[in-house]
Amino acid sequence: MTEAARVAAAAAAAEAYPRIVAALIRVTSDWTLAEDCAQEALATALTRWPGEGVPGNPGGWLMTVARNRALDVLRRATIERRKLRELAALRASAEDSEDGEGFEETGGGEEGDPMDDRLRLIFTCCHPALSPEARVALTLRTICAVPTADIARGFLVSESTMTRRLTRAKTKIAEAGIPYRAPAGAALEERLPGVLAVLYLLFTQGYNPGGEPAFAEEAIRLGRLLARLMPAQPEAAALLALFLLQHSRRAVRRDAAGNLVPLERQDRTRWDHLAIHEATDILSGLGHVGPYALQARIAACHATAPSVEGTDWRRIAACYDDLVRLLPSPVVELNRAVAHGYAFGPRAGLALLAGLRAGGALKDYPLLVAAEADLTARAGDRERAAVLFREAAARTDGEAERRALLERAAEL
Template sequence: MDEVFFRESFSRIAATLIRLTGDWTLAEDCAMDAIEAALRRWPRDGRPDNPGGWLMTAARNRAIDQMRRAAMADRKLRDLALLRDDEPAPEGDDRLRLIFTCCHPALAVESRVALTLRTVAGLPTPEVARLFLVSEAAMARRLSRAKGRIAQAGIPYRVPSGATLTERLPSVLAVLYLLFTRGYDGEPALEAEAIRLARLLAALMPAEPEVSALLALCLLQHSRRAARQDPAGDLITLEHQDRSRWDHAAIAEAVGLLAGRPVTGPYAIQAHIAAGHATAPDFAATDWPALAGWYDQLARVHPSPVVEVNRAVAHGYAFGPAAGLAVLAGVRDALAGYAPALAAEADLTERAGDTATAAELFRRAAAAAGSEAERRALLKRVG
């Protein structure tokens, strides 16, 4: 059966049952029971005409049985019994509520990510544990503590409104982007899951420009995946990537998401930067002054030493290596030993003509690299 269908069904059913029962464990168990029943029965009896409705009915009936046995509140039983299989509103509303609840700032960031993967993305607990490099038992405890924190803190199962929505949305977007970057750095399945969740959020909140911008940013970065490494697994820099191998359909979709939208926050700015790279016919044709301008804007909206490193690179290509080194000088102390900062300084120094100093900087960057592929790529620049 279709794994994506069952993951989406798990999320949809769990979200609805959490709203109706307030019991995360019950909701997840009943959703999984329904899926397991489908996997047993559908190959034998045939797939029903409305598979999503079949799963919802099976999960609802399982929840009713368990709540009756546990003598739960009559009102919650009544709400479950009145749930219609063809009811259109809860899926969108409930899954949006679920995302915002999982990403509540009262939870630690790692708990937000783990809970989102388990409940919204529908990943089994063992798979979530593998992604976090912990045991299944440890991850089960972490998820249990997160759910307990939601109950103890009285975190409401709803999408906030007004100023609270504006305040909370960055937490949701940050969790989704963290999922994407973890996948981009080595877990392709997780990267694809983050894009799927970003699509879901964009469909549920079409009027929020930063939501569409996050999806566009993920698509633009994902579009280069096939060209980022050579057959030996070594990294290929943007300058030397085969642009015919980029996913141009994803690029076109992302550019369309950005068209006519206001640039209101950091994801929109980063998406426009990524689009500048993605739409250039080759590296030499990149509009570096425009990218430098976007990075200047990003530094004002979302200042950080890491942004300054990227801004230095853009200024170096737009206005000469001395301009880039001047930007980098302002954050050198804050990023001492940070491999990308050392690599940026090495590249700018080499382009300024000081090859000996550049070689030493590339060696230092390689020593601080976070992966073997990155280390090899930097050592190749030593010459």
């Protein structure tokens, strides 16, 4: 395959795959058929494009091939004529696709319904009737076309186990009659946080030290799609900004040996400054204070500071004060304590941590002990800090995190 064909195939897959799958699911109500036909279209492209050349509209070409494959399957299975007529109607939107014409960006729904098919698919995959883990896995498989084996590896289960989970999720959608649509009005306001939470979990699955990096990339791609499809929802844009800011440090979060590199030791010149600039542009246009917007502004303070010492910690502490009111949780309280420790002195942070410890919600949480160790070291008690770092290392499950914590203890 020529490099041009490979690049075109990859770009077309990323852009067109969710549109194709969503359109075919809407018409056939068969998730597996839609995914199989979309995958076959991509395989056909990889076979034909090197010799025939890349079509002017790769996405439309893929839609045509996938639609025709679905028609063949449905004819052979003698599915009711109504579905065949509806599926054939897709021909009008792709009839000139091989010449680069006729394929529209927005998928059609019922007559008079302007809702994009991809948006319907996102909300269906993220339906609250499914477990959070199933929502993330189904989103990866159906919208992002991530192979089941890769999803299984990210969740630390076998491929057969993940296949069964995906099958159960699709079966539940069918048996429970979960509607293939995005809600409107007040219902949209209620459901959107759940969709954003799934994308956040997907990003975290790839961003964590032991995670699957490709998952973070897929979360960013879906974040872009959601922000584009829902421009009136500021939290969707804020979540995209948060992803970009966090992911901007991906190249320097580990050293050559795979060890975690703490923020204060990272080479900031190697951060992705284009991503940081894009994110800060998004935030500058948001006159909105929501949980993701606050987290993104905190991340922006870190991303735009010249050093840890030069970070605007008081602004970060103020953002955490607001965040803990909007999204009260022990983990947010922990981050707030650390921010106050840097903004107002380590003893201020330790006082907040003491209250958090007394509450007991995070009594076995290694990051609580690590935060106490860091603030204790900054307060001057190096011996006690070393003991706490070793305690945090003993509690953590991740090998990279354990090595980093033991290294801090050894330094003290």
